[in-house]
Amino acid sequence: MKSDLWYFGKDLPTLNTSKMMLKKPTLINNKIINGSIKQMNGSAYNLIYFTEDNKFHSIGRENYHGFLTEGNEEINNDPIVQVSSGYHTNAILTKSGKVFLFSDYSSPSNGSLENFQKPKEYTYFKDNNITSPVTKLSGGEFQNFFLLENGDFYGLGSNSYKQFQPNPQTIKKHKMPISQDKYSKPTLISENVILISDSVCTRNCLYLTSSWTLWAQGDNSCSGCGVGKKRNIASPRKVIVKGEDNRNLRKIAIGLCMSVLLFDSGLYSCGMVDRSGHTNDTSEFTKLKFFNDIQIENVVCGCSYTIVLSKDSQVYGFGQIQESNSNLISRTPIKIKIPDYNRINPLGIGNGVYSIPIFTVSGTSLAKDFLNLYESQEFTDFEINGFKIHKYFVEFRLDSSIEKIQQILKKYSKEETNIFLIWVYSGLRRNSQLVNTICSQFGIQKPELKKLNDDLKKLYKEEETKDFKILVQDVDDLDDENEYEDEDEDDDYFEEIPVHKFILLARSGLFRELFKNISKIENEISNSVKDYSKKSIESLEILIKYFYNDDIELTADDDPQLVFDELSDAAEYYQLSENNNFNSLLELIKIQFKINEEK
Template sequence: MSFRSWCAGKNTNLIFPNNPKRELILQTCKYPKVQQMCGSSNTLISTNDENLFSTTGNYNFTSDLFQKTNDPVIKLYCGYYHHLIATESGRVFCMGGNNTNQFPNLTNGTISELTEQTFFKKNNLKVIDFSGGEYHSLFLCDNGELYGLGDNSYFQLESNPSTIQKKEVPVHSNKRNEVTLLSENVKLISNGLSNRHTLYITEDNTLWTQGWNNYMQCGVESTKQKVETPTIIKYLDTKNINKMCTGFELSVIMIDNSEIYTAGYNLSNGHDIKVSAFTKLKFFNNIPIKQISTGSRHCLVLAEDNKLYGFGEGKCSLPFHNSPREIELPEYDFDQELAIGSCCYSIFIYTAQNTGVIKDFQNLYESQEFTDYQINEVKVHKSILEFRLDIKIEKAQEILKQYTKKELDIFLRWVYFDKIIDKELILSICDKFGISSPNEKNLKNDLIKLYKDEDSKNFNVLVKDEDYDDENDEDDEDEQSGFEEIPVHKFILLARSGLFREMFKNINENEKNINKITDYSKKSIESLEILFKYFYTNTIELTADDDPILIVEELSDATEYYQLAKFCNLNGELKKIQSQFKI
């Protein structure tokens, strides 16, 4: 599987070659299995095999620290000069520059565990979210306490006397070289890139703002350029806010993954406008949103269907100055899931490993639905193990029964959806199954091979033959007369379609071992054969005998009808067909 990235903007800190026009360009991403990417003065990349890459800025290195400690990276965040890294166990690390002496023990270009340098570990506090500003950092702990560290010249780290009950609020200081409690009872903080202002929401759904406000990016009208004390924003539906991003002169708030509000810098007809109150962008009405990311004056919006939009003003040649517009990605084939990131003056978009197929199989494993076999108290799907390991389940059990429940879980996460948590353990188990490398054997390629193996398909979907004449077959008592069969694997239907999962749930005990199920969609056999092939391959490829107009027409509602997961990209594949055949 190849991984690609698209980058545009000021060419000082990203992973693409010299780009004087700052236009959107495509390149193959040399870092495999990217799961997160962010940057400012440097670009930080983490991958699914727990390697961490720092590239193209002041420091360049590769670290497998998190792979060795078996503590996966779950979040990255880049300030202007420093990077923050959170792991699954709740540890927080810092790397990069130390321009404001936030981290006295940090050596430039190295990784240090933050919890050893502050009182978080000492006070048994687990950091669950954080944000890196230009010269400051925010840390939200699991008990709702919000802490700040670093430069406070813009009042973005002022403590909130209205929420803090535990101790006296410190007087204003330009420096917070020691961790300072900013607020209690916080449930959500703003994430941004190089921001000098702060937004956070407390448990009573109060939205607080403070800091640099030269473009009214704090969301409140003020005669001063700085909001010097924590101030309440009262005019938004704060209880449903699920994401807040702060750039230099721009703030973006997302409500219910469907509404976007902005305050601060705005370009309208080529003129600078300061928007002092958060204003809804009507452009995004009824567009389900997956991710937003802000830079200095621009914002990227990634929709659930992998469409990409941008607005604001960035140092790149993209057509989204006046209002939000869709960004066309050169040579994007809709096969892989997208993710986005922003730097101050740049943007990047990249393909993530998790296609719809991988996500579906991950969900099937974690839901534990329809499991039919057990190894050391671990429930599994017999057909999936036999398919992936190319061995009968009884032989597989002989090998796997010697491992602990935890070790089995680690191995099965690779079997089901290619997740490599403990590489040495997985390698040793794979060796016993004659698999040379788990990296070279992936689910997507295995499923394509499985689709071509007609002899292994031991289940059938019955499809009504529209040309069958019921009147001429009145004496035929066979209930399946007039139906044609499409051979499949049952576990493919279970993994990929919510509709078929519901149908199997409703089968009574006497029918548990049936090898057929009827499709009632009234779609043609031609369309359903292509749909079921998509379940295996995640792509739609038509032959000369296929009718593209019929396929597009009949499968246009298939995502909803067959209850395909939101990250499946059937609609994107159909759009490729429409474009190819100019429908």
């Protein structure tokens, strides 16, 4: 499955649009896109993205970034989690914490990385016995930023705007030398950092520390740091957002001329809409009331613009794509129409300096399914503060007895309880400060790191707690199709697949309907149900595991052809809430094992 790409702003030659500036989103021929995009990031001349099959690709000018078509074998064997781009350097982060850099530009005066036409692993941390892995990247104009798991925050590259100045109020360990004019050793900017920008096309940086202090440093000539109109911030300065608690800060996005902060309560921006400095020059972060009632999924910045993606896949924009062109989005936020978008797949947004990519993504439905399960208030077996819950699931997520959970939550209002239970079921923090406070009482110090999918993967392995059975008559045991009907009342003809009942309730519309019908007849949910899909036990076990981890995993004993053939209609048959993720995983199996689908 391939993603669709809509693009506007400064044209990239390989897009073949025949226009220098695309003044509105244009659907690009998807032959240009290789695979289903997971994340995309860009600069003035290039877009880099990676796909579901763990390949990374670039679009743009071949004399920038070492133009590539796909990643090397070393990266392919280690799942990519993020790509980031600067003017002349690209960075790739893998699941194991490895960083790969590549660039086309080598100039000591500009402090760029040496010329790597293919990605090369950046081994400085490993070579210097720094064992904490990298967890986040940011690429800048001639620089890269690295956030390590232990909270150390490093900058690498040109420091001509003082963006790498070490923070004396946060660094306790031995200070490393400051990089001045060229790439050499990275500079330790701060310790105990918990949030940085996902991508940077700027000469400055903003970061949040564990003391909930937001810091800014570097070039402030366009007031994009949010600390007044001082042009250069040689020493890190605290950023104060009036009326906000930094515990509720969810995202930082930085452009060259403007920056935005996403809080639980809304979106704040600062800086210049255009580089002339004559319009919308806001030197401190101010709230954009336009987004008060909009649930925001993501936000990115370019040079002088901001793009906002809502949770219902609506795109908004404000600012100016390029100061030398009249291609102005708006000085105030407006909706951006995406032509020929059918809303089957959710959207993703990326950023460039003068360009904006919008693309379809293979969305995961795991968190959404469990949130819907909670909000439906169906098939529950316990009640807390007026809300019905699934007792074992909540106990498992909080690693606490139901008695302790009741005792803690009775101190909170019904509204506060609801917000917390939404986090328990989905990981969504609608009030970060409240969720953090309640989680701390359960011994959960970093709720953002306690992922629903990680917990469900652990739960899958707990065989003794599975309270439900799917009874399957293996297709290999059947002499003919009628045998299903002749023997369906005799359990001896069926084999058992154990599962947690609430997993089926959350993930499959088919099983929800079956349980409703059983309840009407027996006044209770049975502890087993017979599956009449005529699929093998091997395939159904893989499907059930998908319910837990949103991934299709094959073992050496599995037959890929059999799995592909039998599960090709499973998303529709079992009424999965979003078919695209499941079907794209099947397509990946087809590619990996070179399966020829029967026509």
